[in-house]
Amino acid sequence: MLAFNGSKSLKRALALAISDTRTSISVLKNGLRIVTDSTPGHFSALGAYIDAGSRYEISATSGISHMLDRMAWKSTPTRSGQQMMEDLAKLGGNYMCGAQRELILYQSSVFNKDVEKMFACIAETVRAPQLTELEVLEAQQTTQYELEELEFKHDLFLPEILHSVAYGRDTLGMLLYGSAETVLGTTQAQVQNFHNKFYQPQNTVLAFVGVDHDVAVQMATKQLGDWTNNGEPAKIHKKPANYMGGELCLPYQEPRYSNLPKLVHMQMAFETGGLLSKDLYALATLQKLLGGGSSFSAGGPGKGMFSRLFRVLNQYPFVENCMSFNHAHLDSGLFGITISCYVDHAEYMAQIIAHELQKVMTVDVSKGGISKLEFKRAQNQLVASLLMNVESKLAALEDIGRQVQCQGKVTTVDEMVARIELLTIDDLRNVARKVFGGYGNGAQLAKPSVVIQGDRAAFGDVEYVVRYFGLGLYTSAMPDEPRDYSKKGLLRFF
Known part of the structure; x- marks a missing residue:
């Protein structure tokens, strides 16, 4: 059995050569x-x-x-x-x-x-x-x-x-x-x-x-081998995705069973460049850093305890779950946070999301900027997730099939790991500013997309909160104060 004692770059090159064959x-x-x-x-x-x-x-x-x-x-x-x-x-x-x-x-x-x-x-x-x-x-x-x-x-x-x-x-x-x-x-x-x-x-x-x-x-x-296109055009036209953004409120949904808590929900997302964007690895690492979880974990305590959004659960007992997500598609994507809490605390949901996103855009660690420790932890977690996934043949199968479908080639796991290891804190901060600032896919105007489920008045002026924290791009001027229906939540939470 061979043992390599050389540099990390040599080991990586050897691993790439083996994977490519x-x-x-x-x-x-x-x-x-x-x-x-x-x-x-x-x-x-x-x-x-x-x-x-x-x-x-x-x-x-x-x-x-x-x-x-x-x-x-x-x-x-x-x-x-x-x-x-x-x-x-x-x-x-x-x-x-x-x-x-x-x-x-x-x-x-x-x-x-x-x-x-x-x-x-x-x-x-x-x-x-x-x-x-x-x-x-x-x-x-x-x-x-x-x-x-x-x-x-x-x-x-x-x-x-x-x-x-x-x-x-x-x-x-x-x-x-x-x-x-x-x-x-x-x-x-x-x-x-x-x-x-x-x-x-x-x-x-x-x-x-x-x-x-x-x-x-x-x-x-x-x-x-003899399969033909049935007389259909050989090339299928793909209409580009057109990001719009906006807000939608859904009626409150009673829990199916009486022993379940009564919750309201919110999801807030910003556009990204999608699967083929150069920001893909930085966004994936940022998602790991934000993390999240639920107040109840079937796997026992400890999972995700050091992620940003898990702290939300520890700090605010009225939050049932809070997690980051990253929906990546070919030419566009959505990165954001989903949160659920008890019905009488709906006014704080937009503030929690906006505050957490705003912090990762700052440089000062004392004000919520990304620290070296949590950055390295997020990197390691993403690399570990990739390596554990390829141990499953079905996961590896979908990976190579989807890659060839999207980009016509296969980027090996070793190459992915190498790109993740090259990331810096500045890369994560810059991509956060780009995406949450409204330029995630090169758009000139990109306000966030927000879905809320519950009594609309209880959530407050979501747009005002988003703009207060410097998120998104809007054509209209920033109002001096929230709209009337939201006066119960005037950013006193922080």
């Missing part, structure tokens, strides 16, 4: 892309990644991507839905389908001996699903139930509404689940047309982990 990319004649990571093991992971999702939907058929997700692993020209289920059960692995804003994925992990059988199932359900009237009806019923449940899951529901506020009902603002009206009004023909338009070989990436590259190419050629 394991990842290969090929493109078939029909435009189908294949990426593999040949790291050996007792089982393999494989999947298909389609450049589709709610971003590409229209208002009349909003939710159709989610319906296709629910129609996966059904009937094909060579298997009935029942036969597909039986064949998958015999393989003994796990499989799933998921629809996102810019992606519909099909992936699985199985023992090495069953890779070819599993890939045949993936190829059939991606290329030629029957999409029968009965399957459409079942998907509609399932989605309708999920929509009813969604109202009680603010951690899933509010991000959907936040995207709608940020981008309008277009591109990234299209609701992933749609609405009851659009889902129930979607026809079998519309589902088929959407599938024909976006499920094309040049719009698809196949990814394999634990499979030799030549073997993967042979399987792909056998199953999908």
Whole structure:
């Protein structure tokens, strides 16, 4: 066994060289892309990644991507839905389908001996699903139930509404689940047309982990080498995301069960440059630094105790949970904080969020600026998260598949770690000033996007609070005092 005692840069270079030899990319004649990571093991992971999702939907058929997700692993020209289920059960692995804003994925992990059988199932359900009237009806019923449940899951529901506020009902603002009206009004023909338009070989990436590259190419050629674009245009037009920002208040939602606390919620976000932005690693580190958590942790005490937002829970007992988030998409993204608290403390929520964001923009550590200790802790936590994720073959699979889909190449984990280690406190402070100051994606005007759930008057003048702390960009002049409905919360909290 070799032992390297040289410099860190030499070790990193050697690690990069080893990683690069394991990842290969090929493109078939029909435009189908294949990426593999040949790291050996007792089982393999494989999947298909389609450049589709709610971003590409229209208002009349909003939710159709989610319906296709629910129609996966059904009937094909060579298997009935029942036969597909039986064949998958015999393989003994796990499989799933998921629809996102810019992606519909099909992936699985199985023992090495069953890779070819599993890939045949993936190829059939991606290329030629029957999409029968009965399957459409079942998907509609399932989605309708999920929509009813969604109202009680603010951690899933509010991000959907936040995207709608940020981008309008277009591109990234299209609701992933749609609405009851659009889902129930979607026809079998519309589902088929959407599938024909976006499920094309040049719009698809196949990814394999634990499979030799030549073997993967042979399987792909056998199953999908003759796949054509069904007469649809070879290149799909992608409308750029148009960030708008603004504020929306949702009615107060009573807890489903009487023993649960009565809470109000707020999410505040600012636009970022997205997945391909040079700020990606600085924002990811900043998110780790802000962190967050809940007043109840199923994993026991101690998780995230040293993050900025966990201190909010310790300092303010009326806060139920407070966490940072970073929704990164291809050409735009949303970075912000979500907070929930008891109903009689709603007036403080915007102040807590704005105060925490304002502090990371300052230089003086005594006034809340980023210290060397917490910066290094955030760096280490992000690196640890990356390294632990790649220990999962499914996580590694989605990583390489999504990277090829987005940028046409694979950035190795070693390269990511190297970029994180090059960051400085100034980088985090500068990206905080850029994003929270309203220039996160080079925009000339970028006010934050805010979603609140509860009695509107109880939250106070959110815009005034945001501007008081120097966040966002607005065209109008700063008012001298908050608007009338918010006078109960005049920034006395700090």
